Amino acid sequence: MKNFTLATYLAIKEVVRNRGRFFLVALVIALITLLVLFIAALGEGLANGNRQYVANLDAQLVVFLEKSDYIISSSRLETNTARSIRRVEGVDDAGAVYTSSTEIVSLPEPLKVSLLGAEPGRPGMPPVVAGREFRSGEARETVIDQQVAFRSGIQIGDVIEIRSTQGVDDEFFELKVVGLVSGQSYFFQPTIFVPPSTWEKIRPQSDSELSSDTPFPNIVAVRLTDPSQADMMMTRLVERVPNIEVTDIETTINNIPGYSAQQGTVQAQGFFTLLIGILVIGGFFQIQILQKVPQIGVLKAIGSSNGMVGLSAVIQIIIVTALGVGIGGGLTYLFSLGFPPTIPLVFNGARSLIAVALLLSIGPVGGMVSIIYAVRIEPLKALRLG
């Protein structure tokens, strides 16, 4: 306890009396913090853009075509699969989901969107936050993501026009916007939802597909009566319904094309930024400790223990790192206020917290060598260096 008090006293005195130097280091840590937090936020934002729709599904299980490797775009189920699934006991409800993408052209700048077909009131169709759901059947009605509305100025009641390539020709379809949903980005694009039959008519398709009017769902979202029975239900579904494979939401997300690779890239960037941080901090404290050899020699020669001197070095590094991370966090917050909403930054994720924890550890990790060095300095150095 006495050691701790004394170590803290020394650490604080040194920082305060050399505030300029230590502030500069804290600033470097602050900039690294800024960078790491932005990378984390970008990772979270990109992940959201990719998985949001799937992550927000009101379902526990996702049904794919057998051997589709849980890849949504390679899975095409029989039309009546959803109905068969609904009949299995333990299933509360199941909804077919049809995915495609298109472009809204009735805007000054065309906007790429994901075109999703879903059944009103069933899993797969997110809750409407404004307006109403579309009618089933072939209604030329759509419910759009707030992001789309926000970016394009489209409002409920407007009629939008989409372009879709049918065979070799471009065709245009008009859809009436009847409602809004929120947070439903899929495959990096905001989404618009239409009824399955409408989806089959207006989605881009090749010549060979044009002949058929039956929509084949990509996946079926399954809501269970008892979500804790998910594992058992996976097996049961595969047994009862032919030609399917079943998995959970998480696996579905990880298998969205590019999702894992992209997250890996972002994480690697964050990791290397942290590594640079560790090296910078380590370098600074190492140089500083080399300059402080005589001073540490004196401390020890007059009776300070190795442990106390080492502890003081640790406390000092923690103070400076915490200061830097604090400043960096503040800067990140200020910058984030001024960022355009089109850049996918999400700060409130667990990622930001993990990033902060990692950042706080870069000081002690980087300074490790210098701490060990400080502990090993012989008190005799007080006399033989001068």
Next chain:
Amino acid sequence: MSNIALEVRDLVKSFSLDGATIQAVDNVSFQVRSGEFVALVGPSGSGKTTLLSILAALLSPTSGQVLIDGQDLAKMNERERVKLRREKIGFTFQSNNLIPFLTARENVEYMLRLNGALNHGSRIRSDELLARLGLAERLHNLPAQMSGGQQQRVAIARALIHNPAVVLADEPTASLDTERAFQVVETFANLIHENGRAGIIVTHDLRMCQFVDRVLQMRDGKLVRIIEDKNEILEFAGAAVH
């Protein structure tokens, strides 16, 4: 009779450098009593700093024995040596004495903190000691804001404040002008005598010997002469003036 604070028996320290062996301290024996102030003189390289380092438990001797307050340094582990340095020894170094980020007062008080003895009374003693060494106006100066001599005086205060048994000063007057040097060594001598410490001062300036009770002269690691007679000491110190 006052007790023996420091006893050195047959002390040897040799260094091996490139195959050659240097006898930095060569079979040295002496005693210093509490309340006795001793000068250690000798040409550069004669082994004064090496001897002091061994006395302060900073360096292990090749052979021989050192007893401080009756305790044998060789029988102590590192932890006990740290405790000994903190409690029983006061030290001023040839250079780089002070903690650069602590003020004069804080440097002295650090010694009290180390010993868990910082309180209202010891604070006042610390300021008084600094004032006696002519530093009343410098309490809040950092080492970088003081002259070399002022720093040496702060170091002397630090070496005395915790009432150590033995005070070791390696050339404390090296960076002082003659007038200041006399003043400092006289004050140093008085403090040693008043408080009953055993003091050893290393100096190149033989005139400083007029304030000590005994002179130990070293050459090539050997103790070649011991002057104990007061008149002889004054003569030795005076001889240097001419």
